[in-house]
Amino acid sequence: MKDDHLSYIAERCPHLKRLVLPAWNRITKTGICQAIHRWQELESLTMPSIAHPPYIMEEIGRSCKNFASLKVMGTFDVQFASTIASHLPKLKILSVRCSILTKEALLFILDCMDHLEVLNISHCLLLENLTTLGRKHIIRELDQTILAKVSRLREFYHCMSQSCTTCQRMTTDEGLMRWYRYEDWFWRQDEVSSLSLGQDYGKLFDEGCLNLGFRN
Template identity: 80%
Template sequence: MKKRGNLEILEERRRKGQKRMSEITSIAKKWEDMETDVLVKIFKELNMIELAPVSQVCRLWRSACSDPLLWNTLDLGLLKSNFIQTRASPFIWVDERSDRKLSKLLRIAMALSHGNITCLIFHFNLYMKDDHLSYIAERCPHLKRLVMPAWNRITKTGISLAIRRWKELESLTMPSIAHPPYIMEEISRNCKNFSSLKIMGNFDVHFASTIASYLPNLKTLSLRCSILTKEALLFILDCMDHLEILNVSHCFLLESLSTVGRKQIIKEMDCAILEKARKLHEFHYCMSTSCVTCQRMISDEGLMRWYRYEEWFWRQDEVGSLALGGDYGRLFDEGCLNLGFRN
C-alpha cells in the first residue's frame, strides 16, 4: 500500500507539471506574435548593418523596423570602404563591392525610414559618390545633423545640390575642404538654422575669413586634429562675435616666420590667444607631449590618418554636442589632457 501511494503521488505531480508547462506555453508568445512596441525596443539596440536583414524576416518585423522611433539617427559609422590610395585624382580607388554594399544598405534604410532621418553619420573612411549623396538628399529632407565621410569622389556639384535640399541642416562635420567658399556659401543661402561646424583637415586664414563672411552667426566650431595656423585662430577669435564654443584640441598649430614660406610648430598656447578666448563660453585645447592624440598628430604630420587607429577614435570630440560616442575614457587614461575652460 505504501508503494502504491508513492506512485500515486508521483503521478499526480507529473500531471500537475504537465498542466503548468501547458499554461506557460499558452502564455508565452512566439517571436512572430510579439507586439510591435516590444520589437521596436529590441530593434533599437541594433545598428543598420544588423537591422537590414532583420527587416526582411517577415511582414511584422518589417513594420516594426519602419517605426519612426528607430530612424531619428542613421549611424553608418561601422561601414567603411575597401580602398587603395592612388596618385591620380580622386587619389583613391574603391572596391566595387564596397559601393554595392553601401547602395544596398541605403536602399533599405531609405525605404524603412520614410524621410524621418534627422541625423546621419558616416565613417570617415567611407568613399561615396555623387549618386549616393543625391539618393540620400532626396530621401532625407529633414536632415539636421550630417557627419560626412571622406569625399574624394564627391564633386562640387554633388555636394552643392545636396546642401540645397537640406533646408533644416544645423550641424555639419566634414573632412578637409580644399576650396571652402562654395560650400559655406551654399550653407549660408539654404540652411538658415545652421550653427555648428566641425572640420578635420587644413584650416588657414582663407578658410577662417570664408566662415566669418558666410557664417557670421556660427555658435560652435571644432577644428580638432586639424592643421591650424595661428593667424587663422586669431582671425576667428577677433571676428566671430557670435561664436560660443571653440575646440582646437590636438591641432598642428603653425606660425608663419618672417622668412617667406617658412612656418614653425607652436608647442604652447599663446597667452594672447588665451586672453582673447576668454569671451567664449567654452574653449578647448590640448598641446601635451604626453597626449596620445597629440603624438599621433605629430606622427602623421598634421594630417591624421584615421584608418590607422581604433574604430571609435575619429568619432570623438571634446565638445559634447559633436561627440559620437566611443571609449573616450581610454584616451584620458593614456595621457590625453582636456585643457581650456568653460565660462
Template identity: 70%
Template sequence: MAEVKSTSKRWEEMETDVLVKIFKELNMIELSPVSQVCHSWRLACSDIWLWHTFDLGLLKSNFIQTRASPYIWVDDRSDRRLTRVLKTAMALSRGNITCLIFHFDLYMKDDHLSYISERCPHLKRLVLPAWNRITKNGICQAIQRWQELESLTMPWIAHPPYIMEEISRNCKNFTQLKVMGSFDMNFALAIAANIPKLKVLSVRCSMLMKEALLYILDVMEDLEVLNISHCFLLEGRSTTFPGSRMVKELEESILCKTSRLREFLYCQSSSCITCQRMILDEGLMRWWKYEDWFWRLDEVNCLALEGYGKLFDQSSVNIALRD
C-alpha cells in the same frame, strides 16, 4: 491536474512597442533582414523612434589610395552594397532621418548623395568626413535640399568658400561646424564671410594656422564654443609653406581672446596620446592607422558621436567654462 493554458505569444504577434525596443539595439546591417521577416516586424522597423539617427559606422568601402584625383579607387561591389543598404534604409525611415553619419572610409558618389538628400528632407546633422568622389555640384545640390541643416562634420578642402556660400543661402539654422584636416586662412575667411552666426567650431586634430585662429577669435562675435584640442599649431603663411614654424604653447594673447567664449578646449600635452599621434603624423592625422572609433571622438559633447563623447583623457584637456 487541470490543464494550464499558455498565454505566450508568437514573435509576429508581439506588441509593436516591444519590437521597436528590441530592434533599437540592432544596427542597420542587422535591421535590414529583420524587416523582411513579416509585416508586423517591417512595421516595427519603420517606427520613427528607430530613425532619428542613421549611423553607417559599420560600413566601409573597399578602396585603394591613388596618386591621381580623387586619390581613391573603390571597387564596384562596395558601391552596390552601399546602394542596397541605402535603398532599404530610405524605405524604412520614411523621411524621418535627422542625423546621418558616414564612416571615415566610406566613399560615396554623387548618385548616392543625391538619393539620400531627396529622401531625407529634414536632416539636421550630417557627419561626412570624406568626400573624395563627390563633386562640387553634388554637395551643393544636397545642401540646397537640406534647409534644416544645423551641424556639419566635413573634411578639409582646397576651396571651401562654395560650401560655406551654399550653407549661407540655404541653411538658416546652421550653428555647428567641425573640420577634419587642415584649417587655414581660406577656411577662416570663408566661415566668417558666410556663416558669421556660427556658435560651435571644432578643428581638433587639425593642422591649424595661428593666423586663422586669431582671425576667428577677432571677428566671430557669436562664437560660443571652440575646440582646438591636439592641433598642430603653425605660425606662417599657410599649412604648405616651408617656413612655417610649430607653436608649442599658446600665447597669453590668444588665451586672452578666448576669455569671451563660453567654452574653449585645447590640449598641447606631451603625455597626451592624441597629441603624440599628431606629431608623429606631422599634423595630418592618418586615421586609418588607429582604432576604428578614434575619429568619432570630440571634446565638444554636441559634436561627439553617440557613445564616444567621454573617451578622452580629461586631465590632458584644458577646458575653460564661463557663465
C-alpha cells in the same frame, strides 16, 4: 559614397539636421552643393578640409538658415577662417580638433566671429604660418593674446601636451591624421559633447580617404 548616394539621401531625408561626412573624396562639388541646397534645416556639419571652401560655405549660408555647428578635419588656414566668417557669421560651435591650424586663422576666428560660443582646437598642430618651404614653426603653448581672446567664449578646449596620445599621433602624421591607421572609433571623438559620435558607428576611413579634396 558618391554623388548618387548623397542625392538619394537628400531626396529621402529632406529634414536632415546633422551631416557627418569627414571624408568625401568621391563626391563632386556639384553633388555636395545640390544636397545641401535640399537640406534647408541643416544645423551641423562635420567635414574634411578642402582647398577652396567658399562654394560650400556659400551654399550653407544661403540654404541653411539655422546652421550653427561646424567641425573641420584637415587643414584650417586663414582662407578657411575668412570664408566661414563671411558666409557663416552666426556660427556658434566650431571644432578643428586634430587639424593643422595656423595662428593667423585662430586669431581671425576669435576677432571676427562675434557669435561663436564654443571652440575646440584640441590636438591641433598649431603653426605660426603655412609654408611649403623650410621647417614648420610649431607653437607649443598658447600666448597671452590668444588666451585673452578665448576668455569671452562659453567653452574652449585645447590640448598641446606631448604626453597626449592624440597629440603624439598628430605629430607622427605631420598634421594630416591618418585615421585609417587607428581605432575605428578614434575619429568620432570630440571634446565638444554635441559633436562627439560615441563608438556605435562602423568603419569609415581607409587609405583612399587621404585625398580630402573634391573631384571636378
